Amino acid sequence: MYRFCLTARTTSLHHYLMTITAIVDDYCPRRGLRGEHGLSLLLEARGLKLLFDTGQSEIFLENTRSLGIDLSDLDAVVVSHGHYDHGGGLAGLYTRLDGSLPQLYAGSGFDAPRRSKSESGLKDIGLALNEVLAHIPKPVIVQSLQELAAGVYLLPHAELIDGTAPNPRFRTLHGDVDVIDDFEDELSLVIDGDDGVSIITGCAHRGIVNIVRSAMCSFPGKAVKAIVGGFHFVDMSPETHENTALAVAALSPAKVYCSHCTGLPGFAVLSAAMPGKVSWLPCGMSISL
Secondary structure, eight states: OOOGGGOOOOOOBTTOOEEEEEEEOSOOOSTTOOOOSSOEEEEEETTEEEEEOOOSSTHHHHHHHHHTOOOTTOOEEEOOSSBHHHHTTHHHHHHHOOSSOOEEEEETTTTSOEEEEETTEEEEOBGGGGTGGGGSOOOEEEOSOEEEETTEEEEESOOOTTOOOOOTTEEEEETTEEEEOOOTTOEEEEEEETTEEEEEESSOTTOHHHHHHHHHHHSTTOOEEEEEEEOOOTTOOHHHHHHHHHHHHHTOOSEEEEEGGGHHHHHHHHHHHSTTTEEEOOTTOEEEO
16 A cells, blocks of 8 residues: 655645635535535636536536536546545536546546445445446546646545544445445545645545545645545544544644535534634535635
8 A cells, every 4th residue: 555654745836826616515505506415626726627526416517507617628527436426427527528528537446336334235326326437538547646736636545544444334345245345446635835735535434534644644744724525424423523523623724624424513523623713615615725
């Protein structure tokens, strides 16, 4: 496994400014837009226009039209991991774009079968559910820290530094054997600026603390400017909520923007642990960092 702490990055963005717009989120208070269980974020920085996840359907396409966002000039598309609520809209995107297509980036094994286990049995939650895989270009598989543009990086398979155990509810197949999914395909974005690093996550299945610590190992000495995205607090016990929120607070992020699977109880616990630092990033909202 790639060890992030072994690699220090020395280049960063000077006078850096980026804009992140929530195209899809579970919470959508803005009229004229539609929400769904899923995530899609548009990042614009230093001439790079990048779509991070596409939600579970083509709602993100409707929302971009309503927001006046042109996707024809996308430079890159990233699927954070192989769940339907993050990559379900990929086929709709690529079948509607004309001309030069944006490069797709994914983690190793993103196309593996994915299932969710409950008392009622196993439910398919992978990308094959929406026949996505038949309609998308061959992706670049990200195996190690990869720079997409000046100061914009993809961070794969964050180290399980804090010992976070994979959630046994999420399953995948190794051959024909049903196993717990360790989310080795999970990708996060890291933006390196003079005033610190910003980390963008899809679901943080490998643990939000692990992801942020892995980013800090890759960019030693840098403060955490912002953490943005889904943190998957929805399956946590109240005790784990509290412990994780305190662990995030100990990393001293300047700002935290929650989305999607963080859930409102998780948002409340994070807000209590970091007063004045935590906001929700709902569908249609843009932030500048």
